[in-house]
Amino acid sequence: MQAIFARLLVPMIASMMWPxxxxxxxxxxxxxxxxxxxxINMTWSYYNGGVDxxxxxxxxxxxxxxSVPTFSYYHSFRFFGRSANVAAGLPYGVGTFQGELLQQHxxxxxxxxxxxxxxxxVNLLGGPAMHFPQFLKWKQKALLGASLKIVVPTGxxxxxxxxxxxxxxxxxxxxxxxxQRWGKWVLDGYAGVWFYTANHAYFDRPVPTxxxxxxxxxxxxHFSHDFKPGTWVSLDGNFWWGxxxxxxxxxxxxxxxxxxxxxxxxxxxxxxxxxIKVTYSDGTYLRFGSNYHNLQVGWQYSWLGWxxxxxxxxxx
Numbered sequence: 001m002q003a004i005f006a007r008l009l010v011p012m013i014a015s016m017m018w019p020x021x022x023x024x025x026x027x028x029x030x031x032x033x034x035x036x037x038x039x040i041n042m043t044w045s046y047y048n049g050g051v052d053x054x055x056x057x058x059x060x061x062x063x064x065x066x067s068v069p070t071f072s073y074y075h076s077f078r079f080f081g082r083s084a085n086v087a088a089g090l091p092y093g094v095g096t097f098q099g100e101l102l103q104q105h106x107x108x109x110x111x112x113x114x115x116x117x118x119x120x121x122v123n124l125l126g127g128p129a130m131h132f133p134q135f136l137k138w139k140q141k142a143l144l145g146a147s148l149k150i151v152v153p154t155g156x157x158x159x160x161x162x163x164x165x166x167x168x169x170x171x172x173x174x175x176x177x178x179x180q181r182w183g184k185w186v187l188d189g190y191a192g193v194w195f196y197t198a199n200h201a202y203f204d205r206p207v208p209t210x211x212x213x214x215x216x217x218x219x220x221x222h223f224s225h226d227f228k229p230g231t232w233v234s235l236d237g238n239f240w241w242g243x244x245x246x247x248x249x250x251x252x253x254x255x256x257x258x259x260x261x262x263x264x265x266x267x268x269x270x271x272x273x274x275x276i277k278v279t280y281s282d283g284t285y286l287r288f289g290s291n292y293h294n295l296q297v298g299w300q301y302s303w304l305g306w307x308x309x310x311x312x313x314x315x316x
Contacts, residue, residue, distance in 0.1 A: 025263050025281050027188060027222035027234040030145040030177035032076070032083040032127040034135040039074040039302040047095070049283070049292025061105075064292070066095020068114065078129035084122040091116070093165045112156030114165045121147035121177075132304055140181040147192075149173040159201035159208040169199040173218075186232075188222040194243075202247065209248050216243040216257065222265075230269030236281065237262045258287035263294075275300045 045068040050061070072089035091114040098107035125144035150173075155166025175192030194216040202211035217240065224234035239260040244251055263281025270276055277298045283291035 023238060023240060023259070023261055024220065025236040025238055025261060025279065026220070027224055027236055027265050028179070028186065029147070029190065030121065030123070030143055030179045030188065031140070031186070032123055032143065033085065034132045034304060035076060035078055035129055036305045037076040037302065038304070039300050041072040041074070041298055041300045043070045043072070043296055043298035045070065045294065045296045047292045047294050049290060062099035064095060064097040066093055068093045079122050081129055082123045083127045083129045084120070087119045089117045097163065108163045110163050110165060112165045113154065115155035115167060116152045117149060118152065119147055119149040121145055140179070143179040145177045147175045147177065149175070159203055167199065168201055170197040171195065184226040186224045186226070190220040191218070193217050212246045214242055214244045216240055230267070230275055232267050234265040236265055256287070258285070259283060260285045273301050273303055275302070
């Protein structure tokens with residue numbers, strides 16, 4: 001019985017952890033910043049929810065409660081005359097996961113690194129690369145951008161253990177993003193696709209097996225309003241579909257995902273270099289996978305350039 005539960009618990013954990021990457025809600029992701037803008041972010045994320053297996057495996061009451069503090073860094077630069085930026089994040093997870101198989105309750109606690117992420121974004125239309133003095137005179141209208149997000153398999157993973165924070169595979173998300181401003185109102189819309197490499201050490205008995213996953217398409221939208229520079233509020237939503245998984249080449253159609261989330265974000269600047277952002281989201285529809293409540297609180301320290309001369313020149 002314990003071995004059966006172990007084998008079935010693994011996809012439950014994977015279903016709980018993957019939404020950290022696959023179900024993003026990121027307002028103003030394609031709004032540009034001046035050349036040599038930098039930011040350090042510390043974000044605490046709390047997740048509490050369950051998993052709907054759509055009859056794919058006989059587990060009931062599958063839930064997870066975990067928190068994920070994340071350290072990330074952002075830098076903007078010129079890329080063939082266009083505004084571009086790169087961001088990298090390193091998350092750490094702490095949490096407990098549980099479920100019932102044939103009326104027997106099991107739970108597991110885990111603490112460790114999750115897979116790191118890197119995102120490159122470049123403006124294609126409406127946002128030329130500008131230094132700070134030019135940027136002050138510029139007014140956003142319509143922006144079109146493209147990005148590539150990569151999940152790097154650096155997280156905690158051991159094929160002999162039942163539960164891991166890492167997913168032991170690479171993931172890539174090319175995306176197009178559009179942003180339109182009307183005065184203090186901003187409308188954002190993104191469309192992207194997640195692609196995954198194979199996990200050749202997916203937990204199984206007596207030896208690990210190969211797991212693959214079909215691409216997942218996604219749409220994301222945001223409608224936000226400025227109150228003053230650095231202070232704004234946004235309504236957020238997304239929709240995703242796909243992701244049928246296969247073990248050793250055998251597809252399980254019951255694992256096809258369809259879902260959406262709605263949420264809200266409040267950002268406010270508390271000092272010249274410091275800002276706070278609070279986000280809450282919840283699932284509105286789910287066919288397979290995790291459905292959780294998510295609360296995020298983030299602190300950001302931002303600055304322009306690297307030298308003391310540059311900071312004085314811009315009044316920092």
